[in-house]
Structure formats: structure tokens, C-alpha cells
Amino acid sequence: MKSAWVDSEAQTAVEHYARHGVGEDLALRVYTTRLLGREPRLVLHGGGNTSVKTTLLDLLGDEVAALCVKGSGADMAEIEPAGLPALRLERLRKLRAREALSDEEMVRAQRANLLEPTAPNPSVETLLHAFLPHKFVDHTHANAILSLVDQPDGEAICAEVFDGRTTVVPYVMPGFALAKTAAAVYEAKPEVEGLILHKHGIFTFGASAREAYERMIALVTLAEERLKKSRRAVFATVQLPQAVAPIETVAPILRGVCSRKDERIEGDWRRLILEFRSDPAILDFVNGAEVLRYSQAGVVTPDHTIRTKNWPLVVPAPEGGKLDDFKRAAQAAAQAYVERYQGYFARHNARVGERKIALDPLPRVVLVPGLGLFGLGRSKKDARIAADLAQCAVEVVTDAEAIGRFESISEAEMFDMEYWSLEQAKLGAAAEKPLAGQIAVITGAGGTIGAATAKAFAAAGAEVALLDVDAGAARARANAIGGAALALKCAVTDAASVNAAFARVVEMFGGVDIVISNAGAAWQGRIGEVDEELLRRSFELNFYGHQRVAQAAVRIMLAQGTGGCLLFNVSKQAVNPGPNFGPYGLPKAATLFLVRQYAVDYGAEGIRANAVNADRIRSGLLTDAFVAERAAARGVSEQDYLSGNLLRREVTAEDVAQAFLHQALELKTTGDVTTVDGGNIAAAMR
Ligand SMILES: [Zn+2]
DSSP states (O other): OOOOOOHHHHHHHHHHHHTTTOOHHHHHHHHHHHHHHTOTTTOOTTOOEEEEEEEEEOTTSOEEEEEEEOBTTOOGGGOOGGGSOEEEHHHHHHGGGOSOOOHHHHHHHHHHTBSSTTSOOBOTTHHHHHHSOOSEEEEEOOHHHHHHHSSTTHHHHHHHHHTTSEEEEOOOOTTHHHHHHHHHHHHTSTTOSEEEETTTEEEEEESSHHHHHHHHHHHHHHHHHHHHSSOOOOOOBOOOOSSBOOHHHHHHHHHHHTOEEOSSSTTOEEOOEEEEEOOHHHHHHHTBTTHHHHTTSOOSSGGGHHHHOSSOEEOOOOBTTOHHHHHHHHHHHHHHHHHHHHHHHHHHHHHTTSOOOOOOOOOSEEEETTTEEEEEESSHHHHHHHHHHHHHHHHHHHHHHHHSOOOOOOHHHHHHHHTOHHHHHHTOOOOOOTTTTOEEEEETTTSHHHHHHHHHHHHTTOEEEEEESSHHHHHHHHHHHOTTOEEEEOOTTOHHHHHHHHHHHHHHHSOOSEEEEOOOOOOOBOTTTOOHHHHHHHHIIIIIHHHHHHHHHHHHHHHHTSOEEEEEEOOGGGTSOOTTBHHHHHHHHHHHHHHHHHHHHHGGGTEEEEEEEEOSOOSSSSOHHHHHHHHHHHTSOHHHHHTOSTTOOOOOHHHHHHHHHHHHHOTTOOSEEEEESSOOGGGOOO
């Protein structure tokens, strides 16, 4: 591994932060923390921390010996000085005299010694940093180090590889006990450049930011070199089916078997979002004859437990054309996984005196021979994190097996980590949004109503895919939403285009739960004289478009087996025809019956079908110019024209979006039409 230190960049950081009143020590601490955080082989998703001991002024203006240490959960790659809260060093060091310190007491003691009372919680490894004497201390879970320490004889391997430059700290769970143990191990050999934490990671330290950083790079490089030597071939591949089924058919099945009925609300499901990964290294790993041994041996570093659980789910290779067999086998494997997890929880919760509350028993990583791996999470972001950590585990375990045999911490140690209150805090206690874990597809999303709907569903926690015949418009709307919002070109008048777009949604998120079939356009003409071609064009878009979208969605929903929700933008024209609007109203009337047909045919599978009838919304159909024209024709103001309804209020695209959202949340409603028009008795449903 190469050092990324550049003198001129370090100098730039010092000058930049000096302008913001930040001293050189902290500026360089930020600089090398970012260097570590930007190298994924060293640090992934909050899996490391750094500190500097310096002198700062407290709120009274007095000089204080301070420890600036990474805040819990901060991203090292993007850290700023505020991400390294400052604590009173001497008071932290006094804690070392204590025989024991509970986690809660440790957190209180740390918060009580913050120089800035509103600072984020300091790292759970703060005391380890405080008890070491060095000015700069760096900690990572470097992949190459893990491949050496995750071995039955990891300590002996490290003694040989590092040849006196490090000493090994036996495995102790992070917190006060590890801080005391590490300090004692260091003091027995004070000439070392770093500490190897068995089954966990590495600490390096130095008098300068550069020294601590360069030692990290040097020691990790030694580990990498060892991993290149005397490797043996690993992972003899099993016989795979001739044709492996593609992700777009496999993912919805996996997503379905990894969902659970919500016991509190009938008809609700706890679902997960998927992130797929595959490359030659992943394929070697998942195709290995012994995958059930090395993949089930435990996490590569304890920190991963809260994101990936202790073991991935392994399913059989999915054979093309035999998806029913695959579904049965995947279901059985997922059920066995859940039972194993529940057994693990019950055993260890009994050991700790029944104090813990079980997390959901669903896997967060699924290995699929012949295909690759999936990360799972309640959001796309969490699914990506799980996939990143799973990919890291593939690398670490592969290298460990190449020089020996991968071994993790014990099951009891994993439980203590997974159910450690301080680790749980990293996941955040924020209440989940109502559509968390769900995937919504919106057609016509480049337009006003589609965009407002996509925005409302994303705000409610769903992952959203914005489909539009105008790819640029969809992209602009998706960018405005941000996050993982997906933009796709899709012409609903073309079955191949619809199927391709849904396949892409499945590859991206794993499936589909909600569809808002919104794409449409208006044609006018007096029905007795209208050109048949024009009428057919309107039917292609305003009826068959909805049918194609609903059909593609239902196929995926049935594969998942967790119900679903089809929502349609119909029109008041379906029940209250306006003059010369037949070419628009007739296919919309057919679509209204399409809604009811889906409700009838798929209710037993838990798939609901509902519609919104909206009227007089400023949009691509009802442009500002058109509003001005109609208002002038009636001799009223534009405002009076738009609010010409019982409530005398203008109806907006956001109002329509909220109606769709409510329908998505109404778990006991199907075959329903909600009118969003401010009140118009002539257009009321009957
Ligand atoms: Zn650590």
C-alpha cells in the first residue's frame, strides 16, 4: 500500500484551517484522517478512528490538555475538525485507576469531559486513545491485517511478519476493558510502532501526524506482502447449472423470502432493499465447494456485526427455467436462517440475564452461487453498506484461507458486540418512515404530478424509480430528490420498453412494491367525427400504457409474494365526460375498470389497486397558457377558474401526490377511487 501523504497538501490543510482558527495539530489530524478514510482497504463506513493530543482553550479561556478524537459514526473520508470532539485528557486518564466501568458510565464520563457540550459522542474507543502516551494515534480495520489475525495462529503469524515492530493485544470487546488491556500491553513493550488487536484491527502511533500515518501504511504493507507469499489455491468450484437465472428473476424471489409479515399490522410486511455485487473474486467465493464452512465462520472484524449480522444467508444456485424449485429452496434456507438467528439470540440472551431485545432475524447478506452477493438493508444506503462490508469480507476471508484457515471471534463475543448498547446507538434511534424498505415506480415522472408524487414517496421513506419517455426530464426530477432516486427512460406505449425499465428497477433495488401509473396525454375531438387513428393513439397511451405497467409490476409482485399496490392516475373524464373530450375520456373510463379488474383478480395475493381522479391541476396537460385561455373564455380570473370548485381552493400536484401516498398506506382499501378536485358533484363517483 502506497502512502498518500503529500507535503504541499498537508501545508494547504494547515493554512486552510488556520484561517478558521484551527491549530496545526488538529489540521494535520484532519488531513491524515481523510487519507486513511479514503482508502477502502483501510477504512469502511465508520470502521476506524483517530486522535490527537493537543492544547486548546476551554469555554472560560483557560488552556487545557485536550484529546481530540473521532466522533462516533463520523465519516473519516470527509471529516472536519468538528468531527473530532475535544475532551479533557487528564480527567479521562484518571479513569484508568478504576477496576471496572460500565458502558453507560463510560459514555457519561466522556460527555462530561467534552470541551464543547454540544459536540457529538466521542468514539467508543476514546479511552484507548487517551491511555496511550503518543500525540497522534491511528486505528483501522485494514483488510490485510484482518487476514493475518483472523487465524487460529494469528498471534504467531503477526510476531513473525512484524518482527518486533508491533505487539499483539488479545481479543477483548471494545470499551473500557480493551482500553486498559491495550495500554498494559503497550507499556510492556514501549518501543513498538503499533498494536495489533487480535481478530479486530491495528493501532499505530507517533509524535507527528505523518509518523503515525506512515507507520500504518508500512505495517499494512508488510501484511500485504505476507499475503502474497506461499499462497495455496482456495475455493474449488462446485458444479453449477448450465444456465444460471438472471438477477432480474432471482432478486424478487430473494427479496420475498427475506421479508417478514409485520405482526402488529395485518397485511403489512417488513421488507428490505437489495444491492447486488459480482466480480471474479466474489464468484470464486460464492461458488466454492466449502462456502458453507468459511462463509458461516463469523465476521472479519466485530464492528461489521451490526451491519451484516454474523453470517450471510447462502441459497442454492438458481437454475434458469426452474425458478419454482429455486423459490422453494430459498424459502427453506431463509427459514432455517431465521430459526438459527432466533436460537442464537435466545441462547445468549439467557446468558446475559434476558436483558436484550431481539433485532429482526432477517439476513443482511445473501450469497448466490453462480451469480454473486446481495447486501440487504431497510434503505438503499444500508443495503450498499452491507454489500461493501460483505465484499470486504470476501477479500479478507479469501486471503486468510490462502495462507491458513479463516477464524472469527466466538459466537458469544459476536452476540456481545451485536447487542452492545453503544453499537446499537451507531445505527441511530430515529423512528422509521412509513414506507421504509419499499420500492415505488412512478411513470410520467418527468411531469408535474409524477414528480410531486415521486418526491412525496421518497419523503415517506420509499426508494423511488422515476420513469418517463423524456429521459432528461426524469433525470432532472430524480436529481432534485437526491439519494438513490433512479431515473429511467420508458415509453409506456412499448411493452419492451416497459419490461426493460422494470428489469432495471429490479437490478437496482431488488423488486417493486408500489406502482403509480401516471403517464398520460390528452387528445380532443368530437366523437362522431374523430379520426380513428387518433382514438387508437389515445387508447395506446391512456389505457394500454396502464395495462402494460400494471402487468410488468404484478409479475414481480407475485415472485416476491408480499402483496403490492397499484395506483392509477385516471381522470374525472372517466365519470363525467366533457364536450369534445371523448378521445381522452374513453380510454380513461376503460382504465377505471382496469383498476377494478386488478383489484378483483389479485386481491387474494394482497395486491391492492386504487385510483385518483384529479381535475384542474396546473401541469403539462393544463399549462399556464391554457389556464389563461380558458379563464378568459369564461370571463373569470385565472385564480377563480382554478378554484372553481365547492371548496374554492386551487388543487395542486402536491395534493394529488398526497392522495396517492394515502392510498399506498391504506392497507385495507382496494378498488377505490379518490377524487382530488376541490369538490365537483357532477364528477363525483357514483
Ligand atoms: Zn476498531
